[in-house]
Structure formats: structure tokens, C-alpha cells
Amino acid sequence: MSDSKVGPRPDIRFELLADDAWLIAFDTPDASIIDPETNARVHALAECIRTAAPGWLRDLVPAYATLAVFFDLGTTDAQAVRDWLGTQCVDDVADAQADASRAIEIPVRYGGAFGEDLDAAAAELGIAADTLIARHGAALYTVAMIGFAPGFPYLSGLDPSLALPRLATPRTRVPAGSVAIGGAQTGIYPRESPGGWRLLGRTPIRLFDPQRASPSLLAPGDRVRFIAIDDDAFARLERDA
Amino acid sequence: MPSRDWNATHEREHMSRTAWRVIAPGSLTTVQDRGRDGWRHLGVGRAGALDPASAALANRMVGNPSDAAVLEITLGGPTLELPQPARIALCGAVIDARFEDAQNRVHAIPCGRPVDLPAGLLRLGAIRSGLRAWLAVVGGFDVPRVLGSRSTDLRGGFGGLHGRAVRSGDALPLGPQPMHDLVEPQAPAWWIALDTAPANASPIRYVADGIDAAHALARQDWRVDPRSDRQGLRCSGAPIVAALSERISAPVAPGTLQLPPDGQPIVLLADAQTVGGYPRLGHVVCVDLPRLAQLRAGDALRFEAITADAATLLRRKRDAELARALLAIDDRLQRG
Numbered sequence: 001m002s003d004s005k006v007g008p009r010p011d012i013r014f015e016l017l018a019d020d021a022w023l024i025a026f027d028t029p030d031a032s033i034i035d036p037e038t039n040a041r042v043h044a045l046a047e048c049i050r051t052a053a054p055g056w057l058r059d060l061v062p063a064y065a066t067l068a069v070f071f072d073l074g075t076t077d078a079q080a081v082r083d084w085l086g087t088q089c090v091d092d093v094a095d096a097q098a099d100a101s102r103a104i105e106i107p108v109r110y111g112g113a114f115g116e117d118l119d120a121a122a123a124e125l126g127i128a129a130d131t132l133i134a135r136h137g138a139a140l141y142t143v144a145m146i147g148f149a150p151g152f153p154y155l156s157g158l159d160p161s162l163a164l165p166r167l168a169t170p171r172t173r174v175p176a177g178s179v180a181i182g183g184a185q186t187g188i189y190p191r192e193s194p195g196g197w198r199l200l201g202r203t204p205i206r207l208f209d210p211q212r213a214s215p216s217l218l219a220p221g222d223r224v225r226f227i228a229i230d231d232d233a234f235a236r237l238e239r240d241a
Numbered sequence: 242m243p244s245r246d247w248n249a250t251h252e253r254e255h256m257s258r259t260a261w262r263v264i265a266p267g268s269l270t271t272v273q274d275r276g277r278d279g280w281r282h283l284g285v286g287r288a289g290a291l292d293p294a295s296a297a298l299a300n301r302m303v304g305n306p307s308d309a310a311v312l313e314i315t316l317g318g319p320t321l322e323l324p325q326p327a328r329i330a331l332c333g334a335v336i337d338a339r340f341e342d343a344q345n346r347v348h349a350i351p352c353g354r355p356v357d358l359p360a361g362l363l364r365l366g367a368i369r370s371g372l373r374a375w376l377a378v379v380g381g382f383d384v385p386r387v388l389g390s391r392s393t394d395l396r397g398g399f400g401g402l403h404g405r406a407v408r409s410g411d412a413l414p415l416g417p418q419p420m421h422d423l424v425e426p427q428a429p430a431w432w433i434a435l436d437t438a439p440a441n442a443s444p445i446r447y448v449a450d451g452i453d454a455a456h457a458l459a460r461q462d463w464r465v466d467p468r469s470d471r472q473g474l475r476c477s478g479a480p481i482v483a484a485l486s487e488r489i490s491a492p493v494a495p496g497t498l499q500l501p502p503d504g505q506p507i508v509l510l511a512d513a514q515t516v517g518g519y520p521r522l523g524h525v526v527c528v529d530l531p532r533l534a535q536l537r538a539g540d541a542l543r544f545e546a547i548t549a550d551a552a553t554l555l556r557r558k559r560d561a562e563l564a565r566a567l568l569a570i571d572d573r574l575q576r577g
Binding site: 015016017018019021023033058059061062063065067070073077078145147148150151154191208210216219220 | 284285497
């Protein structure tokens with residue numbers, strides 16, 4: 001990496017996010033639209049910095065088209081971090097990142113009490129509930145980022161025909177494990193919380209457990225598939241969890 | 242209050258483990274240390290004491306490492322039952338503190354200095370000016386570390402004591418306690434001067450993003466909205482009108498200034514979520530974040546934009562002052 005010092009990249013912008021954090025913003029075709037290619041570059045740069053593991057690195061937060069780098073003010077300063085970041089990872093390593101991604105299967109019990117909005121969502125989209133389930137389960141998703149709550153994955157790769165507006169009034173209680181659509185994304189609520197996304201189903205898998213050595217089932221950049229399950233499988237998996 | 246031999250007695254007496262019983266919880270009392278790093282990419286925020294310097298000072302006065310877990314007290318303090326003697330210190334806002342010993346005698350407990358307490362009831366009352374105080378005890382509050390920290394993550398529901406604010410009946414486990422007999426509270430003749438200036442006496446300084454709306458923040462007075470909490474201090478005032486579209490979500494940090502569609506800015510604090518979609522106006526500099534922790538609903542506040550370089554100088558000055566204060570405390574404790 002040290003032999004590729006060609007100076008700051010023209011396609012990224014540095015913004016001071018806090019006294020101890022830089023936000024690296026990637027040029028993207030349209031700043032209001034989620035662009036999978038830009039997101040892949042974010043994950044590639046994050047992986048590159050994580051591998052280099054500079055001693056001052058405290059946190060590295062990839063999002064859709066931005067990457068936050070938190071540093072330890074006790075051992076460095078903002079300018080030194082920026083200088084270092086400007087010389088990192090000039091090569092496009094998005095392909096390598098995709099290969100390294102784990103593909104994780106998430107079992108989902110769709111509909112009924114598990115996904116209160118399924119029928120209404122299908123009606124709104126003008127398709128059968130089974131079609132909605134099939135399309136939601138057919139896609140290979142990418143964890144574009146994790147946020148909102150610990151372990152909440154924002155998944156890109158939703159079939160565009162399934163995009164649904166959020167509820168006008170968010171629910172005060174969304175059950176833990178709820179699989180939902182919000183706009184052009186799908187996601188999973190790791191624990192009971194308020195939420196405005198449309199609920200399609202629920203997974204018995206525990207997405208986040210702070211007591212586990214690896215607390216989050218999913219990491220940014222991971223690949224995800226949903227697998228439809230029945231009541232028996234849900235009950236069995238819930239017991240095992 | 243009489244003085245005693247202030248030399249550290251800890252070494253020559255055996256250590257024991259104990260827990261304090263929570264008799265009344267106070268308004269919002271949580272276990273906090275410096276917070277957690279390294280998990281933001283999984284949606285886990287920092288948490289931690291809203292004023293790390295006050296927590297560090299309180300810790301050092303009882304002989305703890307600066308990052309031991311303390312109790313963060315909000316507005317009204319808890320009543321705690323001490324089954325055996327303990328050394329404590331209170332920093333941050335001045336709080337009414339009384340101690341009731343086994344003979345039901347009541348003693349006033351001063352802030353800003355170490356106090357040795359016998360077994361009895363520690364009644365922490367009202368904070369009359371400011372909003373938050375930090376209570377350290379020798380040995381620290383020994384709750385389990387979760388993801389590397391003892392801090393309470395209130396939104397995530399983990400860390401601290403069972404992932405929540407303390408409640409009546411809780412047992413607060415303490416680290417190793419030096420055993421010594423004591424009949425009544427004792428404090429040394431020295432103390433550290435707590436900063437009692439109102440937190441809004443001067444403007445809150447921030448580094449502005451390069452957009453016009455970022456500078457509008459400094460052009461008017463604001464008030465603290467009652468919905469403010471450890472996650473964010475919400476400002477209310479004449480709305481900032483800006484043609485800023487919501488962006489796709491991007492990382493945020495403690496200190497981030499957000500502008501929601503209603504034009505009422507939010508300063509994110511220690512419990513900040515990790516990503517957000519509201520337009521960003523800049524960030525409050527880290528030396529001024531502890532001042533925000535002392536503002537109450539309805540308090541007035543102003544903002545002043547400064548450069549990132551000025552923020553660096555302020556931080557270095559603050560760090561040097563804190564280091565000097567900690568050294569002075571260590572020195573006093575050694576001299577007795």
C-alpha cells in the first residue's frame with residue numbers, strides 16, 4: 001500500500017465530522033439515491049483502512065456513500081489522520097471485497113401475526129402476497145450499513161418493484177426480528193423498538209447480542225438472503241436461539 | 242467535619258467486596274465510564290459520562306483510575322445504603338448531599354473533595370444549578386464490562402446496571418473496598434474548585450460546515466427543549482429555514498449539529514445514534530460538550546462558530562488543565 005502514494009483522490013471529499021472524526025464522502029451520481037457501486041467502494045476503503053490498522057484508529061463507520069474515521073486525539077491529530085487517509089487505498093478493490101463477503105441466510109416467517117403489513121403492502125403494490133414473498137426472497141442483498149439501533153442492517157438490493165413508503169405514523173412497538181421494507185430498502189429490527197417500516201415477517205434469529213464475542217450477526221458489506229420458513233421451523237429456531 | 246490521617250490507608254487493610262442498595266433511584270441515575278469505542282460500525286454508540294473530565298476528577302479523588310465507572314446523576318440524586326465505610330467524591334454540578342449515620346445523625350457532605358463515609362445512608366438531593374453530577378466511589382462501580390465498557394447504553398438496553406437507569410431495590414456492586422472503621426464522615430481540608438459558572442454564560446462553540454444554514458445557528462438565541470436527553474440536546478427558537486434536502490443516511494458523532502425539517506437544531510451527545518439522515522450544520526467542539534450536559538429545559542443558549550484550529554487550541558488547553566488538576570489531586574492524596 002505504501003507504494004501507491006499518489007496524493008488525495010479526486011473522487012472523495014473530507015469533512016470534519018467531530019474533533020476526533022473525519023467523514024469521507026464519495027462522489028456519487030445522485031446524492032439522494034443509493035448507489036450500490038459507491039457503497040461497494042465505501043466498504044472497500046473501510047476494509048483497506050481496517051487492514052492497515054493504524055494505532056490511532058478508534059472506529060470506522062461505513063454508510064451508503066460515506067465513511068467515518070474516528071481517531072484517538074491522545075496520539076494523533078486531525079491533519080495527520082487526513083494526510084494518512086489521503087494516501088491510502090488508491091486502487092479500486094471493490095471486487096476483492098465482494099469475494100470476501102459472507103453470504104448469510106436469514107430465515108423468515110412471512111405474513112400473519114409475524115408480518116402485519118404483508119397483505120396491505122401486497123395490495124398496495126398490486127401483487128399477490130406470495131409474489132411479494134417470492135420477490136423479497138429472490139434477491140441477494142448487501143448490508144449497506146448498520147445503524148438506527150445496534151445490529152440494524154440497512155439492506156440494499158431490494159427488487160425496485162417492492163419499494164414502499166414508510167408509515168405516515170411510525171409504530172411505537174415493532175417486535176424484535178421484524179423484517180421490513182422502508183422506501184427502496186429492506187431491513188431487520190434487532191430488538192423491539194419504535195419504527196415506521198412496513199412489516200413483512202419475522203426472523204427467530206437473534207441479530208444482536210452484546211454478550212457475544214461477535215455481537216452482530218451481520219457486518220457492513222455482508223451479503224444476505226432471506227429464506228421463507230413455516231411456523232414449526234420458526235418455533236424450533238426460536239427455541240434454539 | 243473533622244480531618245483524619247489522610248494518608249492512603251488502603252494498602253495496610255484487607256480488601257472486601259460489597260454492594261450498595263438503591264433506596265430511591267433519583268431522576269435518571271446511570272453507571273457510566275468513558276464509553277465504548279470500536280463498535281460504531283455495528284450501530285453501537287459511545288455512551289459514557291457526559292462530562293468525562295468531571296468523572297475523571299471524582300475518580301482520582303477516591304484513588305481510582307480516571308476511567309473507573311461512576312454514577313451519573315441527573316437533576317435529583319439517588320438515596321444509597323452503604324453497608325460499610327467507603328470513600329466517595331462528587332463532581333460536576335453542586336448537589337445537595339446528606340449522610341445519615343447508624344445513630345441517625347445527619348451530616349452535610351461537600352462536593353469537590355474526597356469524603357470518607359461510615360456505614361449508613363447517602364441521600365443525594367437536588368441539583369440547584371446545572372443538571373448533572375458524577376459520583377465516584379473507591380473501587381469503582383463493578384458492573385460487568387459489555388463490549389469493553391461498563392457504561393449504560395440506554396437505547397441498546399445493555400451495559401451499566403442491567404442496561405438501564407438504576408431502580409429502587411437494585412444492588413450496585415463495588416470493586417475491592419479497603420476496610421476501615423469509621424464513626425462519622427471525614428473529609429480533608431482541601432478541595433478542588435468546581436466550575437460553578439452557568440453553562441450558558443458564554444456561547445457554545447462549534448465548527449460550521451460550509452453552508453449558509455450553519456452560520457444562521459449563531460445569529461439568534463435558542464432555548465433548550467424539554468425533550469433533550471443523553472442522546473441529543475434539542476434547541477428551540479425561530480426555525481432555521483434552509484433548502485436542504487434530507488440526505489441518505491451518513492455517520493454522525495457526539496457533537497454533530499443536525500437540522501431536522503422543523504428547523505430546530507439538535508446537538509448529538511454521548512448516546513448519539515451512529516448514523517442519521519438530517520442535514521448537518523457542523524459540530525460542537527469537544528471542550529464545550531460537557532457544558533451542554535449542564536443545561537436544563539428552558540435554559541437559554543447561544544452558539545459561536547470557530548475554526549477547527551481554534552478548537553484544537555481549546556482542547557489542548559483543556560487537556561493541560563485537566564492533567565494539572567489530576568496531578569494536584571494525586572499529590573494531595575499522597576501528602577495526606
